Amino acid sequence: MKYYNLLVTEWLKFRKNAVVSLLGIMFLVFMPTSIFIGKEFKNVPPQLPNNSIFFEFPSMWSYLGYVGNWLVFFFIGLMVIYMITSEVGYKTMRQNIISGYTRHDFYMSKMTSTIVLCLFVTFMYAVIGLGIGLWHTEGADLAYAFDNNWAIPRFFLMSLGYCSIGFFIAFLLRRSGIAVMFYLSYVILVEIILRWGVHGKMMGFKNSSINYYPANSFEDLMPNPLFRYAEAIPMEDLDFDFLLTYGQAAISSVIYISIFFGLSYFMFLKRDI
Amino acid sequence: MIALSINNLSKSYGRIKAVQGLNLEIEKGTIYGLLGPNGSGKTTTLGMILDIIKPDQGTYQWFEGKYGDYHRKKVGAILETPNFYPYLDATENLKIVDQIKGGKRNNFDDLLELVNLLHRKKSKFRAYSLGMKQRLAIAATLLGDPEVLIFDEPTNGLDPQGIAEVRNVMTEIASMGKTVLLASHILHEVEKICDHVAIIKNGKLLATGLVGSILSDDITIEVGSHDLDQLATVLSDFSNIENLSRKNTWLECTIPSDTNVEELNKFLFSKGIVTNHFVSRKRKLEEEFLEITKE
Numbered sequence: 001m002k003y004y005n006l007l008v009t010e011w012l013k014f015r016k017n018a019v020v021s022l023l024g025i026m027f028l029v030f031m032p033t034s035i036f037i038g039k040e041f042k043n044v045p046p047q048l049p050n051n052s053i054f055f056e057f058p059s060m061w062s063y064l065g066y067v068g069n070w071l072v073f074f075f076i077g078l079m080v081i082y083m084i085t086s087e088v089g090y091k092t093m094r095q096n097i098i099s100g101y102t103r104h105d106f107y108m109s110k111m112t113s114t115i116v117l118c119l120f121v122t123f124m125y126a127v128i129g130l131g132i133g134l135w136h137t138e139g140a141d142l143a144y145a146f147d148n149n150w151a152i153p154r155f156f157l158m159s160l161g162y163c164s165i166g167f168f169i170a171f172l173l174r175r176s177g178i179a180v181m182f183y184l185s186y187v188i189l190v191e192i193i194l195r196w197g198v199h200g201k202m203m204g205f206k207n208s209s210i211n212y213y214p215a216n217s218f219e220d221l222m223p224n225p226l227f228r229y230a231e232a233i234p235m236e237d238l239d240f241d242f243l244l245t246y247g248q249a250a251i252s253s254v255i256y257i258s259i260f261f262g263l264s265y266f267m268f269l270k271r272d273i
Numbered sequence: 274m275i276a277l278s279i280n281n282l283s284k285s286y287g288r289i290k291a292v293q294g295l296n297l298e299i300e301k302g303t304i305y306g307l308l309g310p311n312g313s314g315k316t317t318t319l320g321m322i323l324d325i326i327k328p329d330q331g332t333y334q335w336f337e338g339k340y341g342d343y344h345r346k347k348v349g350a351i352l353e354t355p356n357f358y359p360y361l362d363a364t365e366n367l368k369i370v371d372q373i374k375g376g377k378r379n380n381f382d383d384l385l386e387l388v389n390l391l392h393r394k395k396s397k398f399r400a401y402s403l404g405m406k407q408r409l410a411i412a413a414t415l416l417g418d419p420e421v422l423i424f425d426e427p428t429n430g431l432d433p434q435g436i437a438e439v440r441n442v443m444t445e446i447a448s449m450g451k452t453v454l455l456a457s458h459i460l461h462e463v464e465k466i467c468d469h470v471a472i473i474k475n476g477k478l479l480a481t482g483l484v485g486s487i488l489s490d491d492i493t494i495e496v497g498s499h500d501l502d503q504l505a506t507v508l509s510d511f512s513n514i515e516n517l518s519r520k521n522t523w524l525e526c527t528i529p530s531d532t533n534v535e536e537l538n539k540f541l542f543s544k545g546i547v548t549n550h551f552v553s554r555k556r557k558l559e560e561e562f563l564e565i566t567k568e
């Protein structure tokens with residue numbers, strides 16, 4: 001009941017917020033439509049039979065998942081950052097505490113709404129994926145669609161992973177603009193420089209530890225499916241793993257998610273608001 | 274019952290000691306003024322007892338621990354500025370506060386009526402004037418039937434009409450029998466509304482007690498004549514004259530309450546002084562405040 005009330009309060013806060021609405025609508029529009037860009041790829045790489053693999057079960061889950069990977073990172077990650085930092089900007093974070101929330105309550109209101117948001121985007125991934133797959137796969141039924149399907153839990157973990165980075169950065173930096181800049185630049189640029197420019201040079205590019213970075217772990221839960229084909233190509237000069245296995249990525253992600261949520265909690269409890 | 278007890282509370286920001294070893298007890302039902310110049314540590318103190326600022330040392334306890342961690346649900350407070358979601362209207366914002374306090378209200382018209390905002394209840398918070406924002410914040414403090422109300426500089430930045438409106442609402446709330454803690458640097462505001470006062474400066478508690486007990490019994494005399502230098506010389510010969518100072522066109526001094534003012538007037542006349550201004554009055558809190566807080 002308590003967590004339900006926390007969620008209701010979050011809903012009351014943001015249901016009429018233009019930024020949250022816009023980010024949500026853009027995610028919901030781009031998620032089903034972006035995959036259809038695949039229709040424009042008439043000449044696919046020789047390893048692929050044709051562009052129908054973008055839309056048919058079971059490969060569709062990977063391609064739609066990769067589209068979702070970018071969309072969640074961008075729209076949902078930014079939404080989580082905004083839902084925390086806007087409360088600092090409007091000084092409603094401190095007012096919520098003054099009005100009666102404990103710090104634990106406020107933190108849990110943000111954490112539970114982040115988890116619910118990730119469940120919602122995962123649900124949308126499942127529904128949209130099911131729709132596209134059933135439409136394009138001849139003779140497919142629900143049993144076939146969900147047969148040994150770990151893509152949906154992986155998508156959820158990936159969403160929670162990106163959101164946990166945003167969550168941590170938002171509690172750390174507190175200012176919307178700086179937090180958004182840091183989040184985008186970390187995932188797109190900083191981590192890649194750290195991996196390849198620093199870690200790779202120090203430990204060697206063939207050292208698999210290079211892949212165990214937060215954003216890379218989350219990304220490898222729903223990676224670019226073409227990387228799997230690339231891995232199959234024997235290249236002596238490039239004898240290293242492009243991707244973590246799903247199991248490695250999942251374990252690494254759970255650890256990072258716990259660290260990000262845990263650090264945010266202790267930081268929020270200790271600091272002045 | 275003790276509504277709030279503060280024990281040795283301290284907070285520093287680098288080298289600046291914002292609050293130093295503050296001790297205070299506020300009994301239920303009192304209207305308590307926290308008086309101090311700007312930067313004296315009033316807001317820091319309130320921030321600490323409302324758990325938005327972490328104290329370096331010391332403790333505080335609300336309602337003798339009766340409500341545990343959820344004591345703030347029984348406190349309505351405005352700290353510095355009114356803080357609401359700018360894209361929501363008055364009712365939607367009050368609904369959020371009510372939800373946080375664990376209330377089940379759906380109608381807030383009575384509160385909006387009390388603060389004279391009922392006609393603007395559908396306007397977005399960002400469209401409100403500062404006075405309206407402050408009045409909405411006062412309405413929010415009343416949600417959840419709080420036992421204690423805290424107002425931090427509630428008339429700051431308001432125009433004269435806004436100040437009058439906010440003061441009227443505060444006086445009305447005070448008459449409801451709630452415990453009120455009013456932090457202000459405006460002395461006559463505290464003097465008008467509060468029955469108890471604590472004076473702080475540089476984070477230290479300088480004096481505390483009933484407003485009447487803080488005010489000394491001394492009488493302030495304002496006296497003027499055409500030659501203020503001669504008047505000052507003559508006045509200094511009168512027994513028990515203290516704090517003699519020159520104002521614009523008259524001199525001001527204090528005499529003990531048992532001194533006959535008529536005797537002073539007679540004394541001046543006997544020395545050839547004809548006064549053109551003579552006022553006898555009790556000392557104001559402002560004068561007491563300046564006396565207490567002077568370096």
